[in-house]
Amino acid sequence: MKTNAFALRHIGPRPSDMQHMLNTIGVKDIEQLLFETFPDKIRLEKDLELDPAMTEYDYMSHIVALGAKNKVFKSMIGLGYNEAIVPAAIQRNIFENPGWYTAYTPYQAEIAQGRLEALLNFQTTVIELSGMEIANASLLDESTAAAEAMALLFDVRTRDQKKNNANKFFVSEEILPQTLSVLQTRSTPIGIELVVGNHEQFDFSEDFFGAILQYPGKYGQVYDYSDFINTAKTKDIKVAVAADILSLVRLKSPGEMGADVVVGTTQRFGIPLGYGGPHAGFFTTKEEYKRSMPGRIIGVSQDANGNRALRMALQTREQHIKREKATSNICTAQVLLAVMAGMYAVYHGPQGLRFIATDVHSKAVTIENELTKLGFEQLNDAYFDTILIKADAAKVKEIAERNQVNFYYPDNNTVSISVNETISLKDVNTVISIFAEVTGKPFEAVTELSQEALIPVKLERTSPFLQHEVFNTYHSESQLMRYIKKLERKDLALNHSMISLGSCTMKLNAAAEMLPLSLPSWNNIHPFAPASQTEGYLTMLKKLEAQLNVITGFAGTTLQPNSGAQGEYAGLMVIRAYHESRGEGHRNIALIPASAHGTNPASAAMAGMKVVVTKTTEEGNIDVEDLRAKALLHKDNLSCVMITYPSTHGVYESSIIEITSLIHENGGQVYMDGANMNAQVGLTNPAKIGADVCHLNLHKTFAIPHGGGGPGVGPICVAKHLVEFLPTNPVVKVGGENAITAISAAPYGSALVCLISYGYISMLGAEGLKKSTQTAILNANYMKARLEQHFTILYTGECGRAAHEMIVDCRMFKQNGIEVTDIAKRLMDYGFHAPTVSFPVAGTLMIEPTESEDVAEIDRFCDALISIRKEIESVTAEDTNNVLKNAPHTLAMLTAENWEQPYSRQQAAYPLEYIAENKFWPSVRRVDDAFGDRNLVCSCAPIEAYMES
Known part of the structure; x- marks a missing residue:
C-alpha cells in the first residue's frame, strides 16, 4: 500500500472495509455494484488523461514553486480592489480553521448560532456604514451586487403606476468598468435599456425607473449626490449607490443622501486580494423592499423557551422557491468572507476603523502634495484614497514596475494612484521617488504625513456607527480569540461529524489543498495586475481549465x-x-x-x-x-x-x-x-x-x-x-x-480558491478521481442497505441501486404526529447535521455520505437514524410532549433543576452510547421562524436595548 498516496487520505473506507460493505449491499465486487447502478452505454471507454497523482509533499513543493512565478508588487491599482491587512488572529482562527470553513449553510439554525451571530455583525456593519435599514448576509462581489440592485429596482417599479412601463436604467460613467460589463450582461435579457452618461448632465425623463452611481468615482473623485437623488425622487426614479466600504467611515453615507439601495464589496475589511476573490459583496436597502431582496437575510427570533435565537429570515422569499417568478437566482452568500469582514469591524471597532480610514486619506493627501511640488497636476478636487495625476503613463509605468509598484493607467496621460491600509511611509516615499525620477528632479523624502483633509465639510461623516457593545469589546487578541472560539463552539462543522446533505456533497476539504491559500504569493495579487506578474496564477488556472475539460469531455x-x-x-x-x-x-x-x-x-x-x-x-x-x-x-x-x-x-x-x-x-x-x-x-x-x-x-x-x-x-x-x-x-x-x-x-x-480544486485533482489523479466516484456510490449503497430495513427509500435505479445519494421517505410518520423537521432536529441530539430536508420531495430526507466518510462514521449516522425510527414508533399523534417534538435538547434544559418531561434526561441527551465521548450541544432550542418573520430584526440591537434589559 502506498501510504503517501493522497487518495488514501481523502477516501474514507479502508481497503479492509470494502468486502464487509459489498457483502452488506449484496454484491461480490465494486464492478457488479457499478453494473447494477450505472447504464453501461454511458461508461467511459478509457481512464481520464490526467497527469500522475502527486503526493501531498510533492504538491506543496510544486505549488510553492509555481507561486514564486507570481510577482507580488505593491498594489495601488484600486478599481474596487485594495490590498488589506488580514489580522493574524482572524486568519488563524477563522480563515485557516475547519470549524469555520467546513460548516454548511445555516439552514439548521440551532446548530449554526455562531456563524449566524457573526453574519449579524456583518449585516450591522454594512447597514450602519451605508446608512440604510436592512442588509442581506452578503452577495458574490460588488459588480453582481450592483446587478441585483438594478433587478430589485426594476421589480419594485411596478408598485408605482407611473413607472410600470419604464425600462431605462441610468449608469454613471463613474461606475467601475467591470460593474458596467456585468450590468450589460444582466440587463438585456430582462428588457432593461442601459443609458451610460454623466450624472451631472442627466435628463430625468419619464422613461427611467432607476439609476446607479459610484461613490467615490472609479478614479477617486468624491461627489455629493444629494441633489441628484433628490431630483430623481421627484421624478419617481430610484437610486442605487455602489460605495467603497472604508470610505464610508469618513464620508457622509449614501443613506443620508437618500439612496434606495447601497452595494459594494467588503474586501478591504481584512480579506486577501486573491487575484479577484472570493470577497463578500454587500447589499443594503430600505425595509420596504425586503421581499424583493436577493440572497439571505439573517434575523433575530426566539427559541421554544423564548430566548434570543438567530436564523435565516424570510426564507419563503428565497429565489429558488420563487422559481421562474424570481428576480434573482442567488441562493447563496460569501459567508466565510462576510464572517471575516464582520470580525474585522469587531476587532477594530469604530475608533480603529476611523484611524485606518484617516491614515489612508492622509497618505493620499501627502502624495498629492509632494507630486504637486514636483510640478504634476492632480485632477480630483475631492477624494478619499485615490488621486488622479496628469503624467506620461508609459514613463511612469516603466519606473513604477522597476520599483515593484502597480498604478492604474486610464489613458496615455493619466495615472490613478489608490492608497490602502498597507501603504507605509516608506511606500509613500517610493511613490514620490518614482515621479521625481520621471521629472529628473531630486527626491526629498517626507518624514510625516499631512493632516490636511481633502473631503468637503458637507461630505464629512458626522453620524455615529458601530455603537453596539460587540464592536467595542474585543480589541485585544485574547478577547477576539475567545469570542471567535465562543461562536465556533455553537456551530457543527465537518471537524465534528459527517454532514450528509444530498445534492450538496460535503466531502473532505483536505489541509494540503487549503494551506496554499495563506501564501502571500497567491493571496496578495490584484486581479488587474499585469500578466507579466501573474505567471503562476495563469499557469494554474489554465491547467485547472484543462483538467476540467478532460473530466467533462468538453473543449473549453x-x-x-x-x-x-x-x-x-x-x-x-x-x-x-x-x-x-x-x-x-x-x-x-x-x-x-x-x-x-x-x-x-x-x-x-x-x-x-x-x-x-x-x-x-x-x-x-x-x-x-x-x-x-x-x-x-x-x-x-x-x-x-x-x-x-x-x-x-x-x-x-x-x-x-x-x-x-x-x-x-x-x-x-x-x-x-x-x-x-x-x-x-x-x-x-x-x-x-x-x-x-x-x-x-x-x-x-x-x-x-x-x-x-x-x-x-x-x-x-x-x-x-x-x-x-x-x-x-x-x-x-x-x-x-x-x-x-x-x-x-x-x-x-474567485481565483484564490481555485487552488483548492487544482490541488484536489492534481493529488488524486485519474485513478484517485475514479476511485472517489466509485466510493461515493459504494458508501451511498452501503448506507441504503442498512437503512432500507427501517425506512422506505423513495427512488432507486432499475436494479434497485442508488447513485451517490438517496431519498428517505418520512411522510408516513405523520400518523405518529412526527414531521420530517422533527427528525432533523432530533439528529442534533445525536451529534449530526440533518440531511437535505424536503427537497426534492416534501417530507423526505435526501442523504449523501460522499467518498470521504469512513464506515465507522456512516454506521454511527445509520445507528442514529435507526434509533430515531424506534423513537417514532413509541409516540402517537396525540402525544405532543415527546423526545422528538422537544428536540433539540440544550445543556441548559438538561441541567435545569426541574425535569418534567415524560422521558429521561439520559434519553434526551445520550440516546446511544457513542454520543457521550463526543457530545455536541445545540446552543438554543427549536427556533421560532414565524415569530422572527413577524418581527424582522436583521442587525445587532442598539446598546440602549441592553441597558433597558
Missing part, C-alpha cells in the same frame, strides 16, 4: 462564475449567444423537469427564457414522452433543456441519451446541471451523455469548502461550438472570440 472552460447559480446563468447566456449568432435569437423556450432545483427556472427567467415545465414519472425520472411532446410543440423556439444527472432523486436515468438526442433533433441545446457531478467523474461525463454545456460546483465535487454558506465557484465547461462565447472582462481580456460580457467582477472569478 471559464472559471469566472463565482457560484453555482452564476454558472447556471452563464451557461444559459452562452446558449443564448449561440442561437443569436445563427440568426435564431427567437429560440427562448427552456424545458425544465418538475424535479429540477429551483435555481434552474430562476436562472432561465434571468436569461430571458420562457420556462416550460416537463413531467416526471412516478419513479421520479424525466417523463420522456411528455418531454418529446413539448420539444415537438416548441421546436421552432426551443432554446434548451436543463437536466441534472444523475437525477435529483439520486438515479442514473437510462434514457439520458434518448433525451439529449431528442433536444438536438428539435434545434435545442442541452444544459447539464453539475450538482451531482460527484457521481460522474472518471465513470462518465457530460459530453458522453450528449450535453453541450454544464456548470460545475467546485464547492461540491471538487472540494472547495462551503464556508458556512460560501464561497462557491461555478465554472462552466462547454462543447467546441460554444467556446467562442465564453465570457470576457473589460480590464483583462479573457473568454472566447465572440465573448459575452462579464458574468462576475473578476476575470477568473
